[in-house]
Amino acid sequence: MMVFEPGRIKTMRLPNRFVRSATYDGLSDASGAVTDRQIELISALAQGGVGLIVSAIMYVHPSGQVSAFMNSIADGADMGGLKKLVRAAHSGGAKIAVQLYHGGREARFVKTRKQLPLAPSVVADDPYYRGGYREMTADEIATVIDAFGQAARRAREVGFDALQIHGAHGYLFSQFLSPFTNRRNDCWGGSLENRLRLHRDVFAAMRKQTGEDYPLLIKLGVEDGFEGGLSLAEGVKAAKMLAETGYDALEISSGVRGNAYEGTEYKTRIQKPARQGYFLTWAREIKKRVGVPVIAVGGFRSMGMMEGAIAKGEADFVSLCRPLIAEPDIINHWRRDPEKKPKCVSCNKCLEELHRGAPLRCVVLAGQE
Numbered sequence: 001m002m003v004f005e006p007g008r009i010k011t012m013r014l015p016n017r018f019v020r021s022a023t024y025d026g027l028s029d030a031s032g033a034v035t036d037r038q039i040e041l042i043s044a045l046a047q048g049g050v051g052l053i054v055s056a057i058m059y060v061h062p063s064g065q066v067s068a069f070m071n072s073i074a075d076g077a078d079m080g081g082l083k084k085l086v087r088a089a090h091s092g093g094a095k096i097a098v099q100l101y102h103g104g105r106e107a108r109f110v111k112t113r114k115q116l117p118l119a120p121s122v123v124a125d126d127p128y129y130r131g132g133y134r135e136m137t138a139d140e141i142a143t144v145i146d147a148f149g150q151a152a153r154r155a156r157e158v159g160f161d162a163l164q165i166h167g168a169h170g171y172l173f174s175q176f177l178s179p180f181t182n183r184r185n186d187c188w189g190g191s192l193e194n195r196l197r198l199h200r201d202v203f204a205a206m207r208k209q210t211g212e213d214y215p216l217l218i219k220l221g222v223e224d225g226f227e228g229g230l231s232l233a234e235g236v237k238a239a240k241m242l243a244e245t246g247y248d249a250l251e252i253s254s255g256v257r258g259n260a261y262e263g264t265e266y267k268t269r270i271q272k273p274a275r276q277g278y279f280l281t282w283a284r285e286i287k288k289r290v291g292v293p294v295i296a297v298g299g300f301r302s303m304g305m306m307e308g309a310i311a312k313g314e315a316d317f318v319s320l321c322r323p324l325i326a327e328p329d330i331i332n333h334w335r336r337d338p339e340k341k342p343k344c345v346s347c348n349k350c351l352e353e354l355h356r357g358a359p360l361r362c363v364v365l366a367g368q369e
Helices: 036-047 079-091 108-113 138-158 172-177 197-210 232-245 280-287 303-311 322-326 330-336 349-355 363-368
Strands: 007-009 012-014 018-020 052-059 095-101 162-167 216-221 249-253 294-297 317-320
Touching: 012 095, 036 052, 036 079, 052 162, 079 095, 079 138, 095 138, 138 162, 138 197, 162 172, 162 197, 172 197, 172 216, 197 216, 197 232, 216 232, 232 249, 232 280, 249 280, 280 294, 280 303, 303 317, 317 322, 322 330, 349 363
Parallel strands: 018 052, 018 317, 052 095, 095 162, 162 216, 216 249, 249 294, 294 317
Antiparallel strands: 007 012
16 A cells, blocks of 8 residues: 555655654643653654654744643753654654744743733734734744744754644744734735745744755645635645745645634544545645645545545645544554554544643543543
8 A cells, every 4th residue: 555655755764654743742741841651652653653753842932832731842952851752753663753833822821921922913803712912023033933943953953853843723823824813014914925934934044953954844724714814725825835945845734723623623523534634635736736745634534545645646645643642553553454443533532631731642542441
């Protein structure tokens, strides 16, 4: 099967086409350092057959921190612990990319330090977001850009095989890209080119620190989850522009969130084939227009659909999140039995538990023990 054949992203050679999509785990310690439980999780995923593991989100600057138990790759990061994560992946035969993150207005944890989260603009008429935040200054934008560059340097120093920018799901990059959340009148807002300036300037800052041979990926939200936000037509143009900028692979997902769960990346009731692969049509359209690998994500549950996406040239890789929470070794199971149905029922109880401060786990399976 083609999904089990080796793949490549720039200089990074991968044993198969399965990607573990970045999944927040709530397992760091309170300082942002790596814990033994995180090392065990990465080891289980690698030994379970995942070709490329994308880490949980890691904040590059304290202003972007969204949770008390979130890994840091900012100044003062736990470099020794990050190296252990890399070794855990490599020892199981997988490659590992770190996901670099800034929450923008979603970085509510900064309020515990008596600061307001940052965003491109303050949108008073937003029906989907509640909470105080303020508009970023040009100097603050420059600080964040530099923080991504320095985080990229650290990523390469500790041995991550690649890095991925989190440019989806309503976080800082999505907020700049969406015309609904970015209402600036300066060089950071208005035209699509201006709304993509953060993405391009961050790329330049990272490339300067990592050199030309290091794979730089982005997870890109190409359509918002509500009318009046980023349209798919603009999102496809943005993907093409970022591929031309130099990003080495694009994982295609949704942008600023609308109503839960249907207007988000966390869609439920996807056991039926018609509900699976719900962002695959977007990946297919973008694949036609770019010359870099495309990673499809969103509700993949059957080997037939994943194999078809690769075989038909709709995507180069497939990315999974929730099934790997329930079964970190499901890739190995699929290699032996392609007809195996995953245990994940897409109930989102794992997500709801994370929001309540619990660490990552499959709640349904834990209740059966």
